[in-house]
Amino acid sequence: GVKRFTFDDESEIPKLAAAAPGADVLVRVQVHNSKALVDLNTKFGAPLGSALPLLRKAEQAGLHAKGICFHVGSQSLSTAAYEEALLLVHHLFLEAEASGMHLTDLDIGGGFPIPSAEGLHVDLAAMLEAINRQLDRLFPQTAVWTEPGRFLCGTAMNLVTSVIGTKQRGAVPWYILDEGIYGVFSGILFDHWEYPLHCFGNGAKIPSVFAGPSCDGIDVLYRDFPAPKLPIGANVLVSDIGAYTTVSATRFNGFEPAAVLVWEDQADLVAKRRKLRETDEASSASIAQMP
Structure with a gap:
């Protein structure tokens, strides 16, 4: 057609x-x-x-x-x-x-x-x-x-990714994330793009390296990025990561690309859960008052 x-x-x-x-x-x-x-x-x-x-x-x-x-x-x-x-x-x-x-x-x-x-x-x-x-x-x-x-x-999506491993290469901390260049960071390679990275934590910021989880040495996302010391499990935010990301992502090494969550859908889900919780609490209160 x-x-x-x-x-x-x-x-x-x-x-x-x-x-x-x-x-x-x-x-x-x-x-x-x-x-x-x-x-x-x-x-x-x-x-x-x-x-x-x-x-x-x-x-x-x-x-x-x-x-x-x-x-x-x-x-x-x-x-x-x-x-x-x-x-x-x-x-x-x-x-x-x-x-x-x-x-x-x-x-x-x-x-x-x-x-x-x-x-x-x-x-x-x-x-x-x-x-x-x-x-x-x-x-x-x-x-x-x-x-x-x-x-x-291009600016419609944000990525929340987590630190799953740490390394120390001399004086440089390395953080391994659960998303990499073969996943939604694919635009770094295919689109020559650098996505804004945001780290959260206290302490001095040290030039650090952030890398993806794959076995490939090319899977390095950010170098010399000033970041506080991050523990395993820490979340980092990557903003404005809407274009040329999931569209060119792969499942190399068996890693699934990050799940896509639509904010409006999540708001509806939260409202439904809140309503169910309120209903459950009201039911529990009624049962507690029964002789």
């Missing part, structure tokens, strides 16, 4: 035409952005000069050329990257119209940033306003799509 696809290579056209004849297609074009955390334009995107020929070949194959899409890269800190990409794509829309191909849709991808462990080094409101101004100016009659994945869920 899916009738909308993107493609960036001629080899995809016959596959799309066979699997979804008459589908709407957008060609993905290559844009450049040196200020993105993850470059998505080395692997994806057709050269700008190939975009319209690819759409024409798609039309000839029975597909419906709908528009153009791009992605400036993940966690982009550059407003200019969007503005430049929109200018380039605008020229493609004009060229397509002049050749008799009417494009109606533009997909600007994602890449909108969220705060990292060090904070957010960009005025996000100004960034979004600048993108909107460019869209209003260049694409007033175009349907605009966006795919803000990290932007929506």
